[in-house]
Structure formats: C-alpha cells, structure tokens
Amino acid sequence: MGKLFSISNYNEIKEFFHKKGLKCTPQRQAVLKVLQESKSYLSINKIHKNVKELLPETGLATVYRSLETLVELNLVVKVHLEDGCHSYAIAPEGHRHPIVCTDCNSVIEYTECPMEDLSKQISEQTGVQINTHFLQLFGKCKECQA
Amino acid sequence: MGKLFSISNYNEIKEFFHKKGLKCTPQRQAVLKVLQESKSYLSINKIHKNVKELLPETGLATVYRSLETLVELNLVVKVHLEDGCHSYAIAPEGHRHPIVCTDCNSVIEYTECPMEDLSKQISEQTGVQINTHFLQLFGKCKECQA
DNA sequence: GTTGGTGCAAACGCTTTGCATCCAT
C-alpha cells in the first residue's frame, strides 16, 4: 500500500510504530495525516469522513481502534468538548491547554501552563497532593469577535 | 406523597420549583436528597440505586430527567471524571473547582478560583476573549496519602 | 380537572467486539 506521507516523515512514523511492535498500516497513517492537517479538534465522524477521502474502504471501527492506539502512543490527544462529545487532535509538544472557540469550534493551543505554580500552592492550602489537572478554556477567537 | 425533607427545607425546595413553574415531585426531592447527603460526585447508576431506597418504584429515565432539570436550575453540577463517565453533585455556592481523589473518588471543593486573574492575562496574550473555563484537579487526598 | 411528571419499554447513537479475511512484516 502506498505511503501517505513524504519519505522523511514516513520513515519517522514507521519507526515510531515499529518501536512499539505495531504495524504501520495505511489506515493508521491516514488518521494521523488527517489530524496533522487539521487545526481544530475533530470528532470521530469527521475523522472517518476525511480518512475515507484518502482510503475509501476504511471502516469506522478501524478509526476507533487507530485513535485508541495513537492516544496510547501519545501522538494524539482526546478532549471533551462542552457538549460532552469526544474530539481528537495531534498531541501538542509539551504541556499545553486548548482554548476552544465556542462560536467556530476552532482551537488555539495555549503554551504556558498556569497550573504549574498553582498546583504546589493548592497542595499546601488543601493538603491534597495534586498530581494532574484538566484545564480547558472557552471563549471567542479573534475572527468571531467581529 | 410524603415529604422527604424536614419542614423548613421542604418549603424552601418546593418554592424553588414553583418559581420556575415546576412541580415538586417526590422523585425530584429524592434525587436532590441523595446528592445533598453525599460527599462525592455520584454516577447516574449510584444515584438511581440510592433513590430507589427512598422510592423503590423510581425509573432510571426519571433520574435522567430529574438531573437534567436540577442542572438547569443550577442546583446540581455535572462533571466529567477521568474515565469520561458523567457524575453529579450538589452545586457548590459560588464558583469553585473540584479536586477529585484518584484513589477513593472523594471530592474536595477548592474555593478560590485561580483562573480569575489568569483569564485576563491569557486574553491579552492570545487575543482570545476567554468567557468560561473548565478546571478539574486530580490527586491524592490526605487519607489516601498514608 | 388540567397539566406536567412518571414508569415502562422501545428506540437511539456512540462505541466495542467477534470473526473471517487481508496484508505488513
């Protein structure tokens, strides 16, 4: 089956899978490619639709299984949108927080984590040992403020 | 149908419903009572189980409908736990954030909102007008640190 | 008496699973 990525990128991805003993299938590549080319978080159905443009025979179950695999590999992140639906995006490098525009659903990644200092502070105040946090911001992006 | 709350509390609750043109049914009272008496966030099934101890005939659909109503009235809040399951709790007064213990699932409400100042700061940095945020903290409570 | 709420069961949508086939290794 043909490569969906340019040679250098393809080899990088292939190696990534092989290191974990997983096969570099065109379906997994396609899911990854769709997410890499998107700037917002995508729902499962949108991912499936876009993947089928690259590989028309791809089943929905495969999209679910691929996403599960990619999340485990930390290549992709899963978020809850406000309505409770799950969406996926390429995992940002390092620790970031998504700002979701409630008008157009686009996502801006916020690179500074405001919680790093706060976690210690909150631990001292409450006695609870804070290990992780889940922070999502909602608002209006520049375009939608007009 | 008998009152599930003490007289003073009952009248308060009754009035709350009537103001919105809603009926004060024993099922709604029971859901509210179950949540008021719990210190952690409860899943739908746990709420249903506890409600049936007060009102054995209560159907699951009624629990769903009651919770929806109570969330709309801002008497109850809905959260996503780490595994994606929905859970519910009595709405805290004012703006707070839950700290969920990943060992025992108990919840400590954090009363200071660290995001108030940060929202303005982030708005300036990103150009996005931050309207709301969703912050949940996960860690180990005092008891589970032993 | 009216109207909204309930209980039940069926329907629904999202997600997972079983299995035969296929293909990346």
Next chain:
DNA sequence: ATGGATGCAAAGCGTTTGCACCAAC
C-alpha cells in the same frame, strides 16, 4: 508464512423518547 490489523455486522451500553397513566397543582 504468520500474526497483527482490517472490514463488516452484530452486540453492548448509556441515554433519550413515545405513550399511557398518575399525581401535584
């Protein structure tokens, strides 16, 4: 060639809905 991955369809599960009955007002 072999074992993991896929496609399909069926099953599973949490949630919603339609409807007849009931109970709060």
